Amino acid sequence: MSGDLLKGVPAVLNLGVGAFAEAIRSGGGTAVDVDWRPPAGGSREAGMELASLVSHPRIEAANRTAFERFLAAEPAVTGIGSAIDVLPEMGARTILHAGAPVAWEAMCGPMRGAVLGAILFEGWADDLDAARALVDSGGIAFDSCHHHGAAGPMSGVTSPSMPMWIVENPAGGNAAFSGLNEGLGKVLRFGANGPEVIERLRWMRDELAGVLARALDENGPIELKPLIAQALHMGDEAHNRNAAATSLLIKRLVPPALRCGADPESVARAFGFMAGNDHFFINLSMAACKAMLDAARGVPFSSMVTAMARNGVEFGIQTSATGDRWFTAPAPLVDGLYFSGFGKEDAARDIGDSAITETAGLGGFAMAAAPAIVRFVGGSASEAIAASREMRRITIGENPAFTLPVLDFAAAPAGIDARRVADSGVLPIVNTGIAHREAGIGQIGAGITAAPMECFVQAVRALHHEIARQAEVPATRSGGI
Amino acid sequence: MSGDLLKGVPAVLNLGVGAFAEAIRSGGGTAVDVDWRPPAGGSREAGMELASLVSHPRIEAANRTAFERFLAAEPAVTGIGSAIDVLPEMGARTILHAGAPVAWEAMCGPMRGAVLGAILFEGWADDLDAARALVDSGGIAFDSCHHHGAAGPMSGVTSPSMPMWIVENPAGGNAAFSGLNEGLGKVLRFGANGPEVIERLRWMRDELAGVLARALDENGPIELKPLIAQALHMGDEAHNRNAAATSLLIKRLVPPALRCGADPESVARAFGFMAGNDHFFINLSMAACKAMLDAARGVPFSSMVTAMARNGVEFGIQTSATGDRWFTAPAPLVDGLYFSGFGKEDAARDIGDSAITETAGLGGFAMAAAPAIVRFVGGSASEAIAASREMRRITIGENPAFTLPVLDFAAAPAGIDARRVADSGVLPIVNTGIAHREAGIGQIGAGITAAPMECFVQAVRALHHEIARQAEVPATRSGGI
Numbered sequence: 001m002s003g004d005l006l007k008g009v010p011a012v013l014n015l016g017v018g019a020f021a022e023a024i025r026s027g028g029g030t031a032v033d034v035d036w037r038p039p040a041g042g043s044r045e046a047g048m049e050l051a052s053l054v055s056h057p058r059i060e061a062a063n064r065t066a067f068e069r070f071l072a073a074e075p076a077v078t079g080i081g082s083a084i085d086v087l088p089e090m091g092a093r094t095i096l097h098a099g100a101p102v103a104w105e106a107m108c109g110p111m112r113g114a115v116l117g118a119i120l121f122e123g124w125a126d127d128l129d130a131a132r133a134l135v136d137s138g139g140i141a142f143d144s145c146h147h148h149g150a151a152g153p154m155s156g157v158t159s160p161s162m163p164m165w166i167v168e169n170p171a172g173g174n175a176a177f178s179g180l181n182e183g184l185g186k187v188l189r190f191g192a193n194g195p196e197v198i199e200r201l202r203w204m205r206d207e208l209a210g211v212l213a214r215a216l217d218e219n220g221p222i223e224l225k226p227l228i229a230q231a232l233h234m235g236d237e238a239h240n241r242n243a244a245a246t247s248l249l250i251k252r253l254v255p256p257a258l259r260c261g262a263d264p265e266s267v268a269r270a271f272g273f274m275a276g277n278d279h280f281f282i283n284l285s286m287a288a289c290k291a292m293l294d295a296a297r298g299v300p301f302s303s304m305v306t307a308m309a310r311n312g313v314e315f316g317i318q319t320s321a322t323g324d325r326w327f328t329a330p331a332p333l334v335d336g337l338y339f340s341g342f343g344k345e346d347a348a349r350d351i352g353d354s355a356i357t358e359t360a361g362l363g364g365f366a367m368a369a370a371p372a373i374v375r376f377v378g379g380s381a382s383e384a385i386a387a388s389r390e391m392r393r394i395t396i397g398e399n400p401a402f403t404l405p406v407l408d409f410a411a412a413p414a415g416i417d418a419r420r421v422a423d424s425g426v427l428p429i430v431n432t433g434i435a436h437r438e439a440g441i442g443q444i445g446a447g448i449t450a451a452p453m454e455c456f457v458q459a460v461r462a463l464h465h466e467i468a469r470q471a472e473v474p475a476t477r478s479g480g481i
Numbered sequence: 482m483s484g485d486l487l488k489g490v491p492a493v494l495n496l497g498v499g500a501f502a503e504a505i506r507s508g509g510g511t512a513v514d515v516d517w518r519p520p521a522g523g524s525r526e527a528g529m530e531l532a533s534l535v536s537h538p539r540i541e542a543a544n545r546t547a548f549e550r551f552l553a554a555e556p557a558v559t560g561i562g563s564a565i566d567v568l569p570e571m572g573a574r575t576i577l578h579a580g581a582p583v584a585w586e587a588m589c590g591p592m593r594g595a596v597l598g599a600i601l602f603e604g605w606a607d608d609l610d611a612a613r614a615l616v617d618s619g620g621i622a623f624d625s626c627h628h629h630g631a632a633g634p635m636s637g638v639t640s641p642s643m644p645m646w647i648v649e650n651p652a653g654g655n656a657a658f659s660g661l662n663e664g665l666g667k668v669l670r671f672g673a674n675g676p677e678v679i680e681r682l683r684w685m686r687d688e689l690a691g692v693l694a695r696a697l698d699e700n701g702p703i704e705l706k707p708l709i710a711q712a713l714h715m716g717d718e719a720h721n722r723n724a725a726a727t728s729l730l731i732k733r734l735v736p737p738a739l740r741c742g743a744d745p746e747s748v749a750r751a752f753g754f755m756a757g758n759d760h761f762f763i764n765l766s767m768a769a770c771k772a773m774l775d776a777a778r779g780v781p782f783s784s785m786v787t788a789m790a791r792n793g794v795e796f797g798i799q800t801s802a803t804g805d806r807w808f809t810a811p812a813p814l815v816d817g818l819y820f821s822g823f824g825k826e827d828a829a830r831d832i833g834d835s836a837i838t839e840t841a842g843l844g845g846f847a848m849a850a851a852p853a854i855v856r857f858v859g860g861s862a863s864e865a866i867a868a869s870r871e872m873r874r875i876t877i878g879e880n881p882a883f884t885l886p887v888l889d890f891a892a893a894p895a896g897i898d899a900r901r902v903a904d905s906g907v908l909p910i911v912n913t914g915i916a917h918r919e920a921g922i923g924q925i926g927a928g929i930t931a932a933p934m935e936c937f938v939q940a941v942r943a944l945h946h947e948i949a950r951q952a953e954v955p956a957t958r959s960g961g962i
Contacts, residue, residue, distance in 0.1 A: 258749035268739035
């Protein structure tokens with residue numbers, strides 16, 4: 001047989017690395033690529049550990065519990081407060097950032113730029129040199145937004161006096177937070193820190209936040225799931241496209257803002273600013289997603305992913321069972337479209353807490369709702385629809401609160417199961433903006449990326465080890481990881 | 482051969498009437514239905530006249546001219562004025578209505594109800610009996626909105642002091658008009674005329690119109706094609722669904738309304754009202770479509786349809802070549818979903834000028850943009866996409882200003898060619914609301930209907946006769962129909 005194979009023209013079914021098929025074809029043979037990837041990223045040991053978890057009854061039951069808590073969440077924006085006042089356990093001279101914890105020395109350019117800008121904004125230093133010296137002297141404590149119930153887009157830099165949306169989930173008794181969106185162009189979250197950036201942040205703190213807080217007081221809480229659901233029927237995917245949700249939010253807030261007694265000129269400036277920024281809603285989308293997912297945290301043995309976030313150096317995920325523990329891998333570069341004058345060589349690695357939207361079944365998972373987004377990131381409407389379908393392979397279920405019109409109102413996939421990612425090789429897709437790798441320049445494009453397999457393999461192995469450990473101790477001592 | 486046919490089990494390819502295929506099937510045979518309809522509605526004489534016009538060079542050239550003028554239109558809302566002040570040649574004691582002209586005695590229930598309500602609104606009578614007596618005595622002149630550059634939804638009833646959006650098309654030097662939308666429920670356009678209806682209309686005239694006029698003055702003209710294009714990317718089809726366009730309009734008008742010096746409480750009431758009515762934009766959509774289509778009027782020999790409108794009794798169309806002449810047929814009943822407690826037996830016939838949106842390539846023609854609408858009218862997302870594709874068979878071209886995301890941003894079909902309708906048997910589809918057949922009750926459902934073939938056959942025959950007439954006279958005397 002092997003003699004025949006070597007003599008004839010080979011016709012090969014190729015599983016795995018495409019270059020092999022290319023070699024067959026260049027030798028005159030025919031080859032068909034099959035989109036197959038080995039489980040657990042190809043590691044034999046991890047593959048065996050994964051196999052022990054597939055259909056494990058304890059994990060299945062835990063995932064059902066976590067997923068039900070996620071589905072039951074009813075996040076509503078109830079107010080606005082300063083980070084130092086509303087974030088649990090935030091220290092006075094603390095700056096929070098996106099993704100897993102990262103030391104100042106290791107931070108990427110945009111995050112360093114944003115940190116220095118936040119120091120100027122807080123008045124802790126008068127210029128960038130002094131700000132840098134303050135950090136170098138150890139005068140600033142850093143921590144992850146996610147450790148304080150918060151999520152911040154791109155660098156995610158959050159300092160004590162910044163105003164935060166307060167999103168409460170009465171069904172789970174938890175709350176989540178995110179700052180106010182600055183708009184596009186030169187903005188702190190992309191690492192810009194010039195005078196106009198600082199001035200805008202101060203206006204947002206000193207005027208915008210007050211108008212919004214009074215309007216919200218006058219109006220009462222605004223339920224965010226119905227608003228996001230409506231926006232999904234209007235072409236948003238609630239991550240990279242928020243044009244509809246921003247309009248709907250403005251429509252909801254205008255009447256109470258006009259009734260609440262706020263200075264009319266302040267109201268005019270506030271709504272002029274919001275009306276000029278189609279991304280304004282993204283922070284509320286993130287806080288809503290964070291509130292929904294935090295409700296699913298801490299269920300022992302659940303492999304449900306509760307956060308995906310990038311600090312610009314590493315991509316990190318958390319699972320329900322493992323709480324605040326991060327499973328990280330190098331952050332990928334983003335496959336996307338660049339603004340004129342920029343290219344891949346200018347790009348920072350994937351950054352930001354905004355992948356919390358994909359973790360909650362929005363963004364890339366709800367791409368079928370937003371065919372307009374694929375043009376922004378490069379692609380076709382059919383690819384958008386295929387993406388939402390593909391994500392069903394790695395989720396625990398679907399979220400009936402979020403439906404996709406073009407799929408005849410099928411519910412969007414939600415609740416990533418780390419096991420399914422490791423088993424299928426299908427990576428969660430993430431829609432994202434692209435920052436310049438140097439501080440101070442800002443956004444240079446947008447695109448699509450994927451969470452690295454290594455994060456999910458690590459998470460699955462941690463779960464395997466915990467289950468193995470539990471098997472060795474008396475059952476009465478089990479109960480959490 | 483015929484003996485064989487009669488002896489065996491028949492296998493039939495059925496063109497045309499489906500009942501024939503049913504008969505074959507009930508007799509144990511197999512039959513495949515082909516969706517074929519005879520040209521010109523099946524009339525042999527009209528079919529021959531139509532054949533003489535297909536690919537006629539003079540009509541082809543005329544249609545190119547008309548279609549270019551349509552595409553070149555740049556409708557912008559520039560202000561608000563009273564009907565009597567802004568509509569060309571509107572008389573003082575005149576009431577305008579939707580569709581082709583119809584006498585009081587022939588009007589359907591909802592239109593009669595709206596007429597009586599308008600008389601009360603204008604203060605020409607103190608109660609419904611007096612209003613009826615006034616009409617019966619000949620004290621009111623009636624005319625079609627379309628004869629005065631206007632388009633009104635449902636009954637379309639427009640009286641002299643009603644505020645009208647002014648939409649100008651500088652590219653064509655023309656203007657179009659439509660009233661302000663009252664919202665859903667008991668409203669004049671559906672024939673309701675109780676005290677709350679009249680009170681709301683007076684508030685709209687005395688406060689709402691003023692706020693909007695001042696905001697527009699402060700802002701300057703708002704281009705409507707880009708706004709509608711954006712709404713199509715947000716799930717609207719700009720006829721039965723205007724949620725996105727309404728939000729976008731509010732977002733545009735809030736900042737100037739807050740700057741323009743209008744009383745803040747009036748501004749609050751105005752925007753509270755608009756924010757509560759997702760259909761608020763429809764009148765602007767209609768005026769924009771009317772402005773685009775009027776630019777294409779009066780091109781000799783053009784078979785492009787410039788208006789489709791229903792007066793509740795007859796469905797009427799106009800073509801470019803034939804100006805204000807109407808080609809009418811009985812208005813169809815609407816195939817739709819009814820609100821709880823109502824059914825087809827309660828429905829008025831198809832009514833309103835809003836089919837001007839389909840005439841301009843929106844509404845049913847852009848249904849692929851709005852999968853959410855098919856749920857409202859009964860149907861699936863794939864049917865919405867199929868509808869937009871099907872309409873390409875009867876249009877002169879496509880409108881690059883209006884693109885459909887789910888079809889990878891293909892341009893929406895636009896510019897109905899009366900010849901193609903008559904030739905293909907494909908009827909223009911129309912999304913519409915359904916009014917109760919009695920006055921004063923209001924909307925009872927929504928659905929999809931189609932323009933009757935007879936209108937297009939008449940229009941084609943008129944064009945044939947004109948071309949035949951031209952052939953008999955010296956060419957120098959030609960120049961218009």
